[in-house]
Amino acid sequence: MDEHRESSGPLAGVRVLDLSRVLAGPWATQVLGDLGAEVIKVEHPRQGDDTRRWGPPFLEDGSGDATYYLCANRNKQSIAVDLASPEGQRIIRDLAQRADILVENFRVDGLAKYGLDYASLHREHPALVYCSITGFGQTGPYRQRGGYDFLIQGMSGLMSVTGRADGEPGEGPLKVGIPTCDLSTGLYAAIAMLAALHHARATGEGQHIDCALLDSQVALLANQASNFLNGDMVPRRLGNEHPNTVPYQDFETADGSILVALGNDRQFKAFCALLGLEDLPDDPRFIDNAGRSRNRSALQTVLGKAIGGWASVDLQAAMDAAGLPGGRVNTVPEILADPQVAARGLVQDMYRRDGTCVKLLGFPAQLSVTPATCRSAPPRMGEDTESVLREQLGLDDAEIERLRRSGVVFP
Numbered sequence: 001m002d003e004h005r006e007s008s009g010p011l012a013g014v015r016v017l018d019l020s021r022v023l024a025g026p027w028a029t030q031v032l033g034d035l036g037a038e039v040i041k042v043e044h045p046r047q048g049d050d051t052r053r054w055g056p057p058f059l060e061d062g063s064g065d066a067t068y069y070l071c072a073n074r075n076k077q078s079i080a081v082d083l084a085s086p087e088g089q090r091i092i093r094d095l096a097q098r099a100d101i102l103v104e105n106f107r108v109d110g111l112a113k114y115g116l117d118y119a120s121l122h123r124e125h126p127a128l129v130y131c132s133i134t135g136f137g138q139t140g141p142y143r144q145r146g147g148y149d150f151l152i153q154g155m156s157g158l159m160s161v162t163g164r165a166d167g168e169p170g171e172g173p174l175k176v177g178i179p180t181c182d183l184s185t186g187l188y189a190a191i192a193m194l195a196a197l198h199h200a201r202a203t204g205e206g207q208h209i210d211c212a213l214l215d216s217q218v219a220l221l222a223n224q225a226s227n228f229l230n231g232d233m234v235p236r237r238l239g240n241e242h243p244n245t246v247p248y249q250d251f252e253t254a255d256g257s258i259l260v261a262l263g264n265d266r267q268f269k270a271f272c273a274l275l276g277l278e279d280l281p282d283d284p285r286f287i288d289n290a291g292r293s294r295n296r297s298a299l300q301t302v303l304g305k306a307i308g309g310w311a312s313v314d315l316q317a318a319m320d321a322a323g324l325p326g327g328r329v330n331t332v333p334e335i336l337a338d339p340q341v342a343a344r345g346l347v348q349d350m351y352r353r354d355g356t357c358v359k360l361l362g363f364p365a366q367l368s369v370t371p372a373t374c375r376s377a378p379p380r381m382g383e384d385t386e387s388v389l390r391e392q393l394g395l396d397d398a399e400i401e402r403l404r405r406s407g408v409v410f411p
Contacts, residue, residue, distance in 0.1 A: 009036020010370040014197065017095050018042060018076065019083075019104040019116075021049045023149070023179055024213065025133050026072035027186030029103055032193065033075030034363040034372040040095060040388060041073065041379070045080040045410035048381040049073070061356040063380050070358050072186075073378035074350065079389070080382030080410035087408045089114045094393050096121050096128065100200070101193050105133040108143050118208040128206040129196040131189055137212035147213045149179040156181070156217035161224055163237045173237065185216040246292040246299065247271075250329070251307040258312050260303075261325045265289065274322055275306040350377035382410045 014037040018029040026041070026049070033039040043049055055066030082088040093116065096102055102121065104111060111117045118130040132138060135147010153159050153175045163174035189211045200206050218225070224235040227243060235243060240259075242248035247268070250257050262268050265281070265288060272280045280286060280302065285295040292299055307315065312328060319326040330338070336347060348362045356377075363372035389395040389409070403409045 007036035007038070007373065007375060008370075009034075009373055010367065011036040014038065014101065015099045016040070016101045016103065017092070017099040019092070019102065019106070019111075020133060021105065022051055023072055023182040024185040024189070024211075025103050025105040026051075027183055028131070028133070028189040028193070029076065030072050030074060031186070031190040031363070032101070034374065036370070036373070037101075039076040040099075040384075040392075041076040041078045042083075042092065042095075043078055043080045043381055045082050045382065045407065048080070052381065059356065059358070061352065061354060063352075063356075065378075065380070070360060070378045074360055075373075075375050076379060077384035077388060078379040078382055079385040081385070082408050083111075083114050083116070085406075085408050087403065087406070089116060091389070091393065091403075091409070092116055093121070093124065095388075097125055098392060099125075099128065100197060101129045101131065103131045103133070103189070103193070107146065108132075108134060108138055122206060122208075126206055127200045127204050129193055129200055129209065130206065131193050131196075131209040131211060133185060133189055133211045133213075135213045137215060138210045142214070149181045149213070150175055152181040152213040152217050156214055157221060157224075157235075158217055161235045161237055161243075164239045165237050165241075168239065171237070180220075181213045181217045184220055185211055185213045188216050188219075241296070244293065245289060246296045247303060249300075251304055253307060253310050253312045253315060256312045257329065258307070258310075258315055259327045259329065260307075260319075261327075263325070267324055268292070270322055271319075271324055274318055274324070275303070277302070277306055348374045350374055352377045352380070353383070385409050385411065 011032060014032070016029055016032050016037050016039040018025065018039055018041045020026055020029065021043070029039050029041070041049075049069060051069040051072075052065045054068040057067045059065045059067060059070070081091050083092060096116075109117065112120070118132070121128055121130060134143075135152065136142035136145055154173070158180070159173035159175055162176060163172055164170045189209065192209045192211065196207050196209055224243065227233040227235060233243075240250045245263060248261050248263075250259050260271070262271055268286075269281045272278060284291065286292050286299055316326060316328065335341060341347065346362050346364065348360050350358050350360055352358065358377050360374065360377075362374055365372065386400055389400050389403075395403075400409070404411065
């Protein structure tokens with residue numbers, strides 16, 4: 001392994017074989033890589049990961065890689081192997097024998113014809129943690145359907161609670177502006193793999209993890225699902241309002257808008273005092289959150305009038321001084337240039353082997369003893385094929401060249 005890829009992180013020594021593509025699987029394996037695992041990304045020798053072509057924008061380094069691909073593929077080695085060929089299948093089986101974790105997001109039973117399904121590999125490597133990520137899971141009536149983030153956002157109920165309320169301009173369901181179903185599934189997969197790895201290390205027993213985009217997003221309905229399951233309240237679109245806590249929304253100021261996110265009665269009283277509305281919390285309609293929720297329209301009218309006389313920057317400063325949660329709606333460029341983001345080191349400069357600089361968002365959790373690291377930039381397709389075949393499988397130059405000429409591997 002290249003020196004720059006070595007790790008002393010909490011997962012140092014863990015080997016991950018990544019047969020996934022697009023986002024949910026690569027996001028999960030990037031988490032493991034950030035925490036120190038050695039991740040080998042397996043790509044098709046002629047097509048590569050789909051997201052390499054999901055542009056514009058593209059990197060201007062001659063690779064043809066879209067910037068989308070960069071977000072989920074750092075701290076990995078890339079090998080390009082044809083799984084449809086018997087020799088390619090042998091290479092993957094041999095690498096799986098040396099791995100602790102395998103991740104794939106083929107259609108249900110899609111790898112069985114190659115002998116790379118869980119049952120086949122489990123017989124050869126009983127301690128292997130094998131994670132399958134699909135749209136709808138390995139069981140159930142939808143198991144054979146393909147699943148994409150936008151489809152799951154709609155089917156899961158997420159879009160039914162996202163967007164402007166009925167009767168307002170711009171009403172209607174909206175998707176979230178990031179692929180939240182893919183990302184949450186990747187995070188759940190990473191959590192499950194770490195739990196399964198802990199079990200395997202203790203017992204020698206591997207297992208099959210079945211992660212589905214629909215399951216993950218339904219689980220993330222959280223309070224909205226609980227409101228219905230336990231309170232018989234059907235969630236609906238509320239724009240920027242909160243279904244349970246009031247006030248918790250955006251308000252128009254004299255020169256823009258501000259976000260007000262108050263979570264308890266104490267904060268509400270302090271906010272009213274700041275606005276010069278000291279008597280408002282004593283109004284029977286607003287004395288507690290339940291009352292404010294029932295009478296939210298009347299409360300919004302009173303607060304809106306008072307907030308409308310403030311400049312956004314002045315109200316933000318006053319809320320900060322009073323210890324009240326509030327803020328503004330930043331654009332992506334604004335938040336990436338924010339001093340808090342800079343202080344936390346979230347934006348990382350990384351360099352590909354040819355010297356091309358790519359800017360990526362780092363791992364967000366800060367471990368005090370074994371921190372996550374950004375060690376290597378997202379690789380070009382197949383740039384590690386030769387070194388992996390040589391160092392992990394012991395293949396010599398002649399054998400690697402034969403595989404290359406036959407199209408089993410690239411380059």
